[in-house]
Each structure stands twice: as structure tokens, then as C-alpha cells.
Amino acid sequence: MSIREQTLLGTTALTLADGRRGWATWLRLPPLTRHPGLLLAGLFVGLLVLAAIEPALLVRGDPLAANAREAFQAPSAAHWLGTDENGRDVLTRLVYGVRASLVMGLAATAIGLVAGIALGLLAGLGHRWIDSAIMRSVDVLLAFPDLLLALVIITFWGQGTLNAIIAVGIAGVPRYARMVRAQTRVVRGAAYVEAAITLGIARPLVILRHVLPNAIKPILILATIGIGGNIAAGASLSFLGFGAPPPAPEWGAMLSVGRNFLANAWWLVAAPGVAVTLTVVAITALGRALLRRSEGKNV
Template structure:
């Protein structure tokens, strides 16, 4: 029996962890088909929001009584609504208000939530208790119900809907930022900066805020989809953009009255909302996974 080459065995054992590490790195950055499809769909949404006429040539408000309730065919790919308007054109033009609502409401919730979260996490104990008790009270209400209460005071309209959805998401971000601030406040680099004589405000701006807000920004990406759904739900209830402006929730509200005879009035707006939320959430979860160093 041939003797075992011990040096070769040791080299193989030493090379195995390196090989495993490289394989894990390749798997971590591997591009998955679902992620690619989600990215392409989001890119399509961005194009539709910026230049909708690149995708459709018609007018979303152009009506024709003769073409009312026309089923999907070669001329109208997604059919027409009760006024003979092209559903595909209206879906494309409805992307802009939906994305604006999702991004703007997320920005409002993130900004106010960061301010309240930092005040609770870095302030005195009495301020922490007061802020968090208020946050707990607001968290007792569903986001949609809280947004409806806010709209009752501000009134209807696209701008008020954005404000209502944004304020309704503040408690969620406030709790997350507070938790992150408490973790970062006890980190070694923060204590070192304080020991070296760096001022309190400088420590917060240079060390606490960037490290506390980074994971929250990734979670906010996922929250964009939820805010789009909330905006569509408010429009479905009649609190969004007034008709005949194209808006996915408003299209669902009108289409439900004709669901038995014209299913396409509801199917396409519902599919647009679903694909948008799933695509944005897929990208957000992938960013969160990679920030945590997890494998796909």
C-alpha cells in the first residue's frame, strides 16, 4: 500500500476553507432570476413614471362611448373601461402618482421617525418614556385606520394622502431608530470618541446617526411597497386623487361595480399593485440580506 503524502494532505486541508469561502462569496453575489425580474420591473416603473409616453402613445383621459367595456384584443391589449378609455394607458400613467406617494410617504415617516427615535434613544429617561408611550399608543391603531383619522383632519387629495400615510408610518420607524441608537450608543468607537473629547452633537452626527440609520434605510425600501398599498387602499375608499385621474386604487373602486361583466377592470390594476409591491420588497429584502452578510 502506497504511503500517504502528509504534506499534500495538509495542503488540501488548508486549501479547503479558502475554497469554501470563495464558494460562499460567489453564492452570496449570485444573481437570482427572481431578483433580475424584480429589478427589470422596477426599472420599467421608473420609465413609466418619468416618461410614460415612451411606453404608451394614448391619452389616459380620452374617452369613447363606442369602445366602452371592450375586452382585451389586438387593438386594446388590456381592454377598455366603462368610458372607453384604454386601461393600459391609464395603468402606465398611474405609476407616477403611486411611486410619488410611496417614496414621499416613506421619506416623511423616516424623517420624523428618525427624529423621535434619536430623541428617545439618546435623550433623558423621562423623554424616552414619554416618546415611546406615545409611539405605543399610535402602534395600537392599524396604519390604514390611522391614516384615515389624519385625512379626516387634513381633508382629501393627493398631498394630504401622502402626509397621512407618511405620518402613519412614523411610529414604526421611531421604534427601529431608537433600538439602533441604543445599540450604537454603547459601541466602543462611540465611547472612544467621547473619551477623546468630541462634543455630544459631533458624536451624534458623525457616529451615532450614520450607524443607526443605515439598516433603517434598507428596511425603508421594503416600506415603500406597503405605503403604495396604503395609498391605493385610501384611493379605493375615495380619499385619493379625484376621478378621472388615473390611479390604481381608484380604478379598482370603479371596476368592482362591473366585475361580473368586465373582469379586466379589476384584474389589471390589482396585478399592477401586486407586482409593484412584490418587486420592491424583493429588492429591499435582498439589500437587507446582503447587509447582514447572509447567503441567498
């Protein structure tokens, strides 16, 4: 092996090592004890995860069990967040609704990421006409707000939780595709990519080992922030009647029903409304902390 090839190989190896260390740096949060707001956000998200995995550890009772005699009871020691129009405990339904909201946020984000990364890579690495066709389509979709685009998709596919998840996920594809395409065009001209090609490494292997990891790192951080937005979008669809049907314990559906009794049972709207707000704020705060840290800024 010539000296030039040895140098190129060494450069590529150092780049790969830096890339591996980079993943750990990007995904590491700052010490939460120095940031009370982040600590509270982390604890709240941890509580949400626990509620999604095993809600029975936090509350007792059946979220669907109705008792007409206890309808519209105000918050008290017996029912911390009161009861709804059918006498069901609001706190129990709220806790059991965490799973549906988190699944909506995570699944929709995953759909948007996978499709967006595939289209972004294809546009960034493909021929000019492929890039142009994909980007023009993305521009058209970006002209619509995410929620409006999701509503259009649901109009064609029908209502239901699964369709709502797919619709919210597809609505996020254009945003991720454009970001991945921009990152790919930057990475493909980097020295370590050219060094790998010079050494005769197969193009698919170069894409998987060098282009893809470095192109999607910032996108993964931004996707963390997007989870909160997708949770809010899912709740909005359920509020409009396009998500989980009653009597499912889902935050958006609870808001939709509670608005009919706002005059005499304010807690039916306040409880799920505060839950959605706190969840979006907590996840967004953690995501922005990751983003600032990835950029080398003090959190």
C-alpha cells in the same frame, strides 16, 4: 499627544473607515443573474421607474381621452388591456398611474423616515423622561393598524392626494421611531463613540458622524421594504375614495370604479389589481434581498 490619545484616535479612524465601507456593502445587491426572481423584480422596478419618468415612451394616447363608442371593449390587439366605461385605454391609464403610485410610496416613506429618525434619536439620546414620553406615545399609535391610523388622520385633514401621502407617512412614524431608538441606545455605548467623546469632539458632531449613520443603516434597508407597503396603502385609500379623485389615472381609483362593472368587464379590476400586486412583490423582494445581504446571509 499621548500614546493613549493616539490609540483612541486610530480606533476612531478605523471605525469611520469601516462605516464608510459598510454603506457600500449594505446597499449592494447580490449578482442578479444568479437569482432569476431578483432579476425579474429588478427589471420590473426599472420598468416602473421608466414609466414614472416618461410614460409616453411606453404607451401612446391621452389617459383622460374618452370615447363612448369604444366603451367596455375586451382586451384585444387594438387595446391590450381593454377599455373602461368611458372608452379610455386601460393600459395607457395603467402606465400613467405608475407615477402617482411611486410618488405615494416614496414620499410617504420619506415622511415616516425623517420623523421617525428624529423622534428615535431624541428618545435614544435624551433624558429618561423624554424617552418615556416619546415611547408611550409611540406605543399608543402602534396599537392602531397603519391603514386605520391613516384613515383617522384623513378624517381630520380631508381628502386628497397630498393628505393621503402625509397620512400614510405619519402612520409609519411609530415603527421607524421605535427601531431607531433601539439602534441608538446600542450605538451610543459603542467603543468608538466613547473614544470620540474622550477626544473632546463636540456632542452634535459625534451624533452626526458616529451615532446617526450607524443607527439608521438597518432602518434604511427596512424602509425599502416599506415602500411597497405604502404603495398598497395609498391604493387602498384611493379605493375607498380618500386619495386621487376621478378621473385621475391612479391604480386604487381604477379599482374602485372597476368593481362596479366586475360582472361584464373583469379587466377593469384585474389590470390595476395585478399591477399593485406585482409592484409590492417586486419592491419587497429587492428590499428583503438587501436586508439578508446586510445581515451577512446568502441570498
